Structure formats: C-alpha cells, structure tokens
Amino acid sequence: MSSATPKADKVIVVDDSPDRTPTGTSTAGHLLSNPYYLSTRPTPTSSSVKTPIFNPYQKSSCQKKKPANNPYTAVDKDGKRKFIGGSEQARRNAQNKKKKGTPITTPIDQERLNEELPRTMNSLERFYGALLRSEPKAFLDAANSSSNAWLALWETICKRVGLQPFHKPLSSTYEVPKLHFDLRAALVLEEARNAISTELERVWKSNGKQINKAKTMYLRSHLVEMIPASQHSKITFMNHKDFTKDQLYEIRPGSVFQCIPRDRDVNIHNVILGVVTSGNREELEMHKRFQVLVLRNLPPQAEDTEWTVLPITTLITELRCFEALTSTAVARVGFVNSILGGKTPRHTRFDSVGEILEDKKSDNKENTILQYYKKENPKKGNSMFKIPLLNPTQEKAASTFLDADPNTLNLIQGPPGTGKTTLLVSIICRYYLKGLKAKTPPKLLVCAPTNKAVTVLAARFLKAMDQDRCNCNVLLVGDADKLLADSSKSHRKKGNQRPPPDTMENERSMESIFLYTWIQSIIRGYQKIQSYFVPGSDARGFSIEDLYIMSQRLGKRLSNSLPDLPKEIKELTEKLTDRLKTVKFGGPEHGIGALLENLVKVLKTFEKESIWGRLVNSADVIFCTLAAAGGSVFRQSMLQVTDLIVDEAAAATEPQIYIPFQLRPSRLLAVGDPLQLPATVLSRYATDRGLTKSLHERLMYECNYEHIILDVQYRMSPSISVFPSRRFYENRIADGDNVSSSSYTNGPCLKSRQPYTFLQVNGMEEQMHGGSHRNMAEVKVVIELLKQLRSLKEATDPQWFSSDRVRIITFYQAQVTAITSALMKEGLAKKVVVATVDSSQGCEADIVIVSFVRSPPNSKAILNQQDAGFLTDDRRMNVALTRARYQLLCVGNASALGRMQGAETLLQLVEDAQKRGVVEVQGRQQTNAQLEMFYG
Numbered sequence: 001m002s003s004a005t006p007k008a009d010k011v012i013v014v015d016d017s018p019d020r021t022p023t024g025t026s027t028a029g030h031l032l033s034n035p036y037y038l039s040t041r042p043t044p045t046s047s048s049v050k051t052p053i054f055n056p057y058q059k060s061s062c063q064k065k066k067p068a069n070n071p072y073t074a075v076d077k078d079g080k081r082k083f084i085g086g087s088e089q090a091r092r093n094a095q096n097k098k099k100k101g102t103p104i105t106t107p108i109d110q111e112r113l114n115e116e117l118p119r120t121m122n123s124l125e126r127f128y129g130a131l132l133r134s135e136p137k138a139f140l141d142a143a144n145s146s147s148n149a150w151l152a153l154w155e156t157i158c159k160r161v162g163l164q165p166f167h168k169p170l171s172s173t174y175e176v177p178k179l180h181f182d183l184r185a186a187l188v189l190e191e192a193r194n195a196i197s198t199e200l201e202r203v204w205k206s207n208g209k210q211i212n213k214a215k216t217m218y219l220r221s222h223l224v225e226m227i228p229a230s231q232h233s234k235i236t237f238m239n240h241k242d243f244t245k246d247q248l249y250e251i252r253p254g255s256v257f258q259c260i261p262r263d264r265d266v267n268i269h270n271v272i273l274g275v276v277t278s279g280n281r282e283e284l285e286m287h288k289r290f291q292v293l294v295l296r297n298l299p300p301q302a303e304d305t306e307w308t309v310l311p312i313t314t315l316i317t318e319l320r321c322f323e324a325l326t327s328t329a330v331a332r333v334g335f336v337n338s339i340l341g342g343k344t345p346r347h348t349r350f351d352s353v354g355e356i357l358e359d360k361k362s363d364n365k366e367n368t369i370l371q372y373y374k375k376e377n378p379k380k381g382n383s384m385f386k387i388p389l390l391n392p393t394q395e396k397a398a399s400t401f402l403d404a405d406p407n408t409l410n411l412i413q414g415p416p417g418t419g420k421t422t423l424l425v426s427i428i429c430r431y432y433l434k435g436l437k438a439k440t441p442p443k444l445l446v447c448a449p450t451n452k453a454v455t456v457l458a459a460r461f462l463k464a465m466d467q468d469r470c471n472c473n474v475l476l477v478g479d480a481d482k483l484l485a486d487s488s489k490s491h492r493k494k495g496n497q498r499p500p501p502d503t504m505e506n507e508r509s510m511e512s513i514f515l516y517t518w519i520q521s522i523i524r525g526y527q528k529i530q531s532y533f534v535p536g537s538d539a540r541g542f543s544i545e546d547l548y549i550m551s552q553r554l555g556k557r558l559s560n561s562l563p564d565l566p567k568e569i570k571e572l573t574e575k576l577t578d579r580l581k582t583v584k585f586g587g588p589e590h591g592i593g594a595l596l597e598n599l600v601k602v603l604k605t606f607e608k609e610s611i612w613g614r615l616v617n618s619a620d621v622i623f624c625t626l627a628a629a630g631g632s633v634f635r636q637s638m639l640q641v642t643d644l645i646v647d648e649a650a651a652a653t654e655p656q657i658y659i660p661f662q663l664r665p666s667r668l669l670a671v672g673d674p675l676q677l678p679a680t681v682l683s684r685y686a687t688d689r690g691l692t693k694s695l696h697e698r699l700m701y702e703c704n705y706e707h708i709i710l711d712v713q714y715r716m717s718p719s720i721s722v723f724p725s726r727r728f729y730e731n732r733i734a735d736g737d738n739v740s741s742s743s744y745t746n747g748p749c750l751k752s753r754q755p756y757t758f759l760q761v762n763g764m765e766e767q768m769h770g771g772s773h774r775n776m777a778e779v780k781v782v783i784e785l786l787k788q789l790r791s792l793k794e795a796t797d798p799q800w801f802s803s804d805r806v807r808i809i810t811f812y813q814a815q816v817t818a819i820t821s822a823l824m825k826e827g828l829a830k831k832v833v834v835a836t837v838d839s840s841q842g843c844e845a846d847i848v849i850v851s852f853v854r855s856p857p858n859s860k861a862i863l864n865q866q867d868a869g870f871l872t873d874d875r876r877m878n879v880a881l882t883r884a885r886y887q888l889l890c891v892g893n894a895s896a897l898g899r900m901q902g903a904e905t906l907l908q909l910v911e912d913a914q915k916r917g918v919v920e921v922q923g924r925q926q927t928n929a930q931l932e933m934f935y936g
C-alpha cells in the first residue's frame with residue numbers, strides 16, 4: 001500500500017527539505033539541543049520551514065494536492081470516490097468514536113516505515129525516526145528480555161539509519177574509522193530502545209491502568225502539520241489551564257511522550273509516541289502550548305482532538321551521542337588516531353617538566369611553581385590566581401598537557417583523593433596565563449559527565465581566581481535546574497571547605513558565570529547599587545568604596561565579555577563608576593539614582609538570546625557537561641575550541657566523550673580512573689557489547705596507551721588507604737604528608753575505635769521483592785554507631801550528622817531503605833546521608849560506615865554457591881572503601897563474605913582485617929523478626 005497525504009481544513013503541509021545552518025545542523029536539531037530550552041521560536045515560524053505563518057483562522061495555502069489514493073475519501077451515492085474535507089472527516093470520525101482497532105496513524109505499509117531514512121534528513125529526525133517509527137507494542141514486547149523481540153526491533157531501528165546490529169563485543173581497535181563510530185552508534189540506539197521499552201513496560205504493566213496520574217496531562221491538539229516527504233507530523237498541544245511545575249519540568253525538548261486520543265480505549269495499540277521539539281518556558285507559561293514531533297503520519301482528525309499525554313523518558317544524551325558519532329567533525333579531530341587505538345603518538349615534550357622536577361629536588365615547592373609562572377608570565381607572576389601547588393607527578397601531568405603538541409590526546413589516571421580537581425584547577429589557571437601571550441587567545445572547554453563534577457570544578461576554579469586582577473571570561477553552560485541547584489552544595493563537597501562568604505556583589509557566584517543568567521546577574525548587581533540610594537535601604541550597610549568596586553567590576557565584566565557593547569551602555573557604566581568615585585571623595589550623590597535607573601532599563605532591553613552567542617565566543621574558559629557540549633548555543637555560535645579537558649572521563653561512555661569533539665578541539669586531556677565506577681548503561685545487550693567501557697579503559701588496558709598515574713593521595717588516613725592501594729593500585733599510591741600526620745585522625749572520629757575497623761555481624765541477609773537485599777542485624781549496628789556518634793558529638797558539633805562529616809554507604813537499595821526507615825525512628829532520617837555505592841562516587845566524608853549486607857546461611861554448601869552479586873565488582877568495592885577521611889567502619893559478616901563465590905577482593909579484605917587485628921565482633925545474634933520489630 002502506498003502512503004497518502006490527507007488534506008483537511010487546518011492541516012498544514014510542511015516541506016521537510018533539509019534545513020541546514022552553516023554548521024550543517026538543522027534548525028529542529030538546534031531547538032531540541034538547546035539545553036535551556038528558552039528558544040523564543042513561536043510555533044512554527046522557523047524561516048527555513050517553507051510554510052506560511054500559521055493562522056488558525058485561515059485555510060492553509062500550501063496544502064498539497066490530494067493523491068488519487070488518499071484514504072480520506074468516501075464513496076458517494078453514484079459510487080464515485082470523492083475527497084472529503086477536514087470538517088466532514090471530523091464529523092465522520094466522531095461517529096466512529098471508540099471504534100476499536102482503527103489505526104490512529106495513517107496507514108502506511110510497514111515496509112515503507114522500515115526503509116532507510118534519507119540522509120538529507122536532519123540528525124534529530126533520523127535519530128527519533130529510527131526509533132519511533134516502530135510500533136509502541138514492539139517496544140513493549142522487546143522489554144521482555146526472554147524474547148528475541150528486542151533483536152528484531154534493534155535490527156529495524158539500525159536499518160533505518162543504515163547501521164548494522166552486531167553480536168560480538170566491540171574490538172579494541174578498528175582499521176576503518178567509520179566502523180569504530182558506526183558500531184557505537186548502533187549501541188547508542190539500543191540503549192535508547194531499552195529506555196523506551198523499560199518505561200513503556202512500567203506504564204503498561206497493568207495494561208495501562210497504572211498510568212502515572214501525577215504526570216498525565218489532558219491536552220487538546222490544536223494544530224497538526226504534515227511533513228509529506230518524511231511522513232512525519234507535528235502536533236501542537238494546547239492546555240486550557242496552566243501547566244503544573246512538574247509538567248513544566250517534563251516538557252523539555254528531547255522528552256519522549258506517549259499520546260492517546262481520549263476517544264480511544266486506553267490500549268497500547270492506540271498509543272502514539274512522539275518527541276517534544278519545542279516548549280520554551282514562555283510558550284509553556286504564556287501560550288500554554290508545546291510541540292511534539294510524531295515520526296509517523298497522522299490523519300487530519302488528529303487535530304482538534306482531546307488527548308491523554310504522558311512523558312515516558314528523555315533521550316537527549318543518546319541523541320547527542322548519536323549526532324556526535326555520525327558527525328564528520330568528530331571523525332576528523334586531530335587526535336582521532338589515538339582515539340582509534342592507533343600508535344601512541346609522541347605527544348610529550350618533557351623539557352619544562354624536567355626543569356621543574358630538577359627544581360623539585362630542592363624541596364622548595366613554592367619556588368618551583370613561581371619559577372614556572374615567572375617563565376610563563378614574567379610581569380604578572382601568579383597574582384591573577386591562587387594556583388594550587390602540585391606534587392611532582394601532578395606537575396608532570398600538568399606540564400605534559402600544557403606543553404603537548406597539537407593533535408594529541410593525554411590520559412591521566414587519578415585514583416581516589418589524589419588531587420585530580422586540584423591538578424585541573426592548576427592546569428586551567430596556567431593555560432589561561434600561557435594564552436595571554438598568544439596572538440589569538442586560546443579557548444578552553446572543560447567538561448565532565450555529570451553536573452555535580454562540572455560545578456565542583458568550576459567553583460574551585462572561581463575560588464582560585466582573583467576577580468579584580470584577572471580578566472578571564474568564564475562561562476558555565478547547561479541545565480539551570482541541575483547546575484545551579486548543585487552549585488551551592490558543590491562548595492561543601494571537598495574536604496573541609498565551606499561556602500565562600502557572600503561577597504558584596506555576589507559577583508563570582510555560579511549565576512554570574514551561567515550563560516542563561518549572566519545578564520540578569522549583572523542587572524542584579526546594578527540594582528544592588530541602586531538600592532543604596534533608596535532612603536532607609538539595607539544596602540546602606542555597604543560603603544561607597546564597596547559600591548565603587550562593585551561598579552568597576554560589573555563594568556569590566558560587561559566590556560570584557562561583550563566586546564561590541566553598545567556605546568550607550570559603555571558610557572553609562574563609565575559615568576556611574578566616575579560618579580561613585582567622586583562621591584567617595586565627598587562629592588554629591590545627586591543624580592546617581594537616575595543614572596542607575598537608566599542603566600538598568602537599557603540593560604533589560606538586551607535580547608537574552610542575542611548575547612548568548614557573543615558570550616560563548618568571547619569566553620576564555622567554558623565549563624559544561626559532555627551532553628551540554630552538543631547544545632544548540634555552541635553550534636549556532638559556530639564555536640571552535642582550542643583544547644578540551646574532560647574530568648571524570650572514565651565515568652563516561654566513549655560516545656559521550658565524543659560529543660564535545662564536534663567543537664573541533666586540537667588537544668584532549670582526559671582525567672579519570674577506570675578502576676572506579678564506569679558510566680551507567682541500562683541495556684544489558686549494549687553492556688555486553690561494550691558500551692559501558694570508557695576511553696580510559698580501552699586505551700589504557702587494551703591499547704597500552706601512554707598515561708600518567710597520580711600517585712599521592714591526600715584524603716584517607718593511612719590505615720584506610722593501605723588496603724585499596726595494595727589491592728587495586730599495586731601499592732603505587734603513597735600517602736600525602738597531611739594524612740600521615742598524627743593529628744589527621746583526631747577530630748570527628750568515634751574515639752573508641754581505630755581509623756579502620758571491621759565490625760563482624762552475624763546477621764542474615766533477606767532477598768526482597770524485586771531482588772534487592774537487606775540485613776536487619778547490620779541495620780541495628782549502623783544505628784548503634786550513629787547513636788554513639790551523636791552522644792559524643794552533639795554538644796560540641798551541632799552539625800555532626802552533615803554529609804561532610806558522616807556517610808552511610810551500602811551495596812543494596814533495599815538496605816538503603818531499611819536504614820533510612822530505622823533512622824526515621826531516631827529522628828535522623830533527613831539528616832544523615834544513606835546512599836548506595838553508585839551514588840557515592842566522587843563524595844567523601846570524615847566518617848564512613850559501609851554495610852555489606854550479604855550474609856547467606858552459614859552452610860559451606862550454600863556459601864560456595866552464593867554469588868556475591870554487587871560485591872564481586874572491584875570497582876564498586878574500590879569506591880566504597882575510599883570515601884572516608886578519618887574513619888572507615890565496615891559492617892558485615894566477615895566469615896561469610898570471605899567464602900562467597902567470585903568475591904576475591906572480599907576474601908582479601910577479610911584476611912587483611914584479621915591479620916591487622918581490626919575485626920571487632922558485635923553482640924549477641926538476634927533473629928530477623930526480633931530486629932524487624934525495632935528497625936523494620
């Protein structure tokens with residue numbers, strides 16, 4: 001059966017001929033990849049979409065002529081087939097209400113739907129088209145892992161974009177670069193397939209009855225646009241009331257929605273899957289509408305219909321990985337041979353490192369570093385930054401990157417607490433200083449897989465920067481909800497650092513460097529000065545000197561970051577600073593209020609989006625997540641970065657690392673530790689084929705790539721670090737001077753215990769519904785330990801329970817739940833952090849209590865057969881054992897753990913604890929039932 005284009009009153013036909021920007025990305029792609037989804041693009045007026053501006057009260061003039069076999073025809077009394085209009089169609093459709101089994105999408109034969117999508121189509125439509133042209137039922141069938149339905153579905157999805165599914169794990173190297181990228185693109189599609197299958201299964205496990213009520217929206221389809229060449233449709237949904245906060249959060253570009261017409265049965269066969277392509281805050285809040293792209297063709301009756309709409313999942317990271325893997329820019333980065341696992345390039349010039357290492361022998365750290373900066377920047381020295389001092393290995397790592405040739409890839413392995421962040425802050429400062437001498441200032445992009453890692457690094461860099469002396473333009477780009485929410489916590493993440501005191505103009509807060517709040521933070525700064533001149537204002541607490549400095553800083557930020565600043569603004573800012581200077585020396589205040597009012601008014605007229613590209617282009621250092629590096633703001637500004645640094649690179653999949661390669665960096669510095677937890681990949685088929693593997697893991701272990709290991713740790717008390725160093729790092733990690741000092745263990749510890757203790761608990765594990773485990777005897781011991789800590793510390797340290805002081809880590813979610821509910825009874829539930837190992841990566845605390853949970857019945861036969869599950873994963877074990885600064889309390893059944901299947905590390909841990917005499921046996925055994933009465 002061939003396809004047909006229906007014609008109806010309010011149906012608009014959109015030409016989907018490729019719509020390319022100079023960078024080769026479509027407008028739709030830009031919209032979707034906007035991390036902040038603040039596009040002001042009204043529905044649908046993209047200049048490149050060859051559609052008249054939509055007027056719902058006018059008939060479209062661009063409707064295509066109906067094909068002869070249009071299904072929206074009816075046989076008249078004379079037996080002739082004639083075309084029926086949209087309103088007639090809607091009337092007939094209403095008559096057919098609740099007709100079961102009638103397809104919602106226009107009938108197009110499956111073969112046509114499975115054809116390869118045209119390469120001229122933009123990457124967004126290719127990615128979602130590959131996935132969402134399949135029936136929702138097929139995703140549901142594929143969720144059942146015992147069936148082979150997933151394979152058939154994956155094959156079809158891959159075929160639509162010219163890729164091949166495959167059955168063996170990825171090889172370490174491929175001779176043909178295209179194969180390297182294509183195989184990974186197929187795995188990214190499988191991961192996306194799995195996300196849709198899993199979420200649909202969750203929704204449909206009781207035949208749709210459990211559709212999440214809280215998230216469900218009841219909306220009206222206001223407009224349906226046809227895109228004939230691709231057989232795609234766009235629905236504009238309207239809401240008759242305001243979207244709730246939760247709904248606003250869900251309606252973001254890249255979210256996959258399931259839509260069911262309300263006159264149909266709630267049935268998987270009546271589900272249409274689509275992806276949100278627009279939905280900026282303004283459209284959502286003011287016009288109460290957003291657009292969903294359906295990768296199938298919808299008949300006209302889909303318009304003016306009531307729908308039940310439910311968000312399913314978001315695939316924005318997968319889309320960006322797919323875009324990177326299929327982009328020519330990525331395959332052309334200068335260090336692509338290193339990526340492909342080719343020969344290790346000669347990428348290091350050690351001369352300067354040599355000098356520094358020579359100097360190091362004199363044991364005068366400060367001099368060494370200063371000499372380096374004097375060489376780099378003789379006049380300014382390091383006055384712009386408080387650059388952290390580095391140990392010799394860190395120094396070697398820093399210089400290796402800073403002096404590396406173009407087109408090189410540098411790998412650094414950073415075991416726990418070895419100063420990766422410290423090293424990176426030093427590198428970024430020095431990179432900027434070095435760049436001051438260059439003709440064209442270099443542009444550094446600093447990425448990490450998670451928002452948390454990005455904010456920690458950005459906050460540490462800002463702290464090192466002297467804002468009065470340094471003109472470095474720093475920018476933070478990404479998702480406001482996640483980055484700015486994390487930023488306040490990030491100050492507290494590391495060591496004993498506390499949030500910086502609120503500076504008078506809060507100038508170097510995350511908001512002040514965040515792209516999408518940048519101009520607002522400047523306006524707020526001026527408003528703060530303005531409020532001084534309002535009689536009786538709190539701001540009178542500031543001195544005129546403070547206001548003068550504040551005005552100077554704000555003016556400097558404006559002119560540095562926006563070189564083409566309008567003359568009017570420039571003059572106003574300068575005048576303000578001059579006036580404040582006069583006031584400082586006793587001059588009159590008169591007229592300053594009006595001047596400020598005018599300045600704020602002019603600044604407010606700045607079109608937010610118009611400055612985003614300019615800020616990106618003038619930035620010296622940009623921080624963002626790997627996924628955000630694929631965002632529209634970078635592509636639209638056609639940004640090219642000079643170099644790229646990726647922190648926590650071993651916790652990202654390779655496709656994720658490739659996303660920023662689209663910005664064509666010359667050199668890459670990847671810092672991470674493949675011996676800690678890798679990226680989370682949920683499809684077990686993609687995992688089996690190697691999607692979880694990081695660039696570090698493949699290059700270090702399979703391609704023998706040259707790398708530097710940071711070898712001094714500054715976090716753990718030596719009795720805590722000795723086992724992980726021996727077991728995971730071949731004793732290569734030494735303890736820093738700080739942790740070796742005798743005063744290091746004093747402070748917040750439980751004094752009755754050693755820095756490292758293994759508490760032997762003869763508990764009994766229970767497997768819960770859903771497969772997770774808990775152990776109530778261990779819950780009891782954990783609670784006892786916390787109570788001891790409370791009675792010891794409460795009086796002197798009211799914050800004794802904060803995440804910085806104490807953390808409970810366990811291997812199973814059911815144990816997290818059990819400990820949390822026991823804490824509730826103690827009134828500590830929302831205070832003490834209880835987390836799985838996976839969510840503890842990158843965290844640290846003074847005292848860490850690890851509950852191992854697993855403890856099968858004490859029979860040799862059972863123990864030998866019991867697989868220790870999560871406990872067999874050395875990377876998980878490494879993370880769990882390396883979070884504590886002063887005291888690590890392991891809680892578990894040592895004798896059982898040491899005998900479980902596949903638990904070599906556990907066995908060694910237990911043997912080591914016994915040898916060191918740190919095993920402490922805990923009280924009388926109680927039954928689970930007894931324990932549950934107290935703690936369950």
Ligand SMILES: Nc1ncnc2c1ncn2[C@@H]1O[C@H](COP(=O)(O)OP(=O)(O)OP(=O)(O)O)[C@@H](O)[C@H]1O
Binds near residue numbers: 389422
């Ligand atoms: N060369 C150094 N000399 C002295 N102390 C250092 C040095 N490098 C790092 N530190 C200290 O070690 C601690 C941990 O450093 P940092 O936070 O940089 O480690 P990290 O490797 O990023 O930690 P994580 O394992 O959480 O990623 C900090 O308190 C830092 O000040």
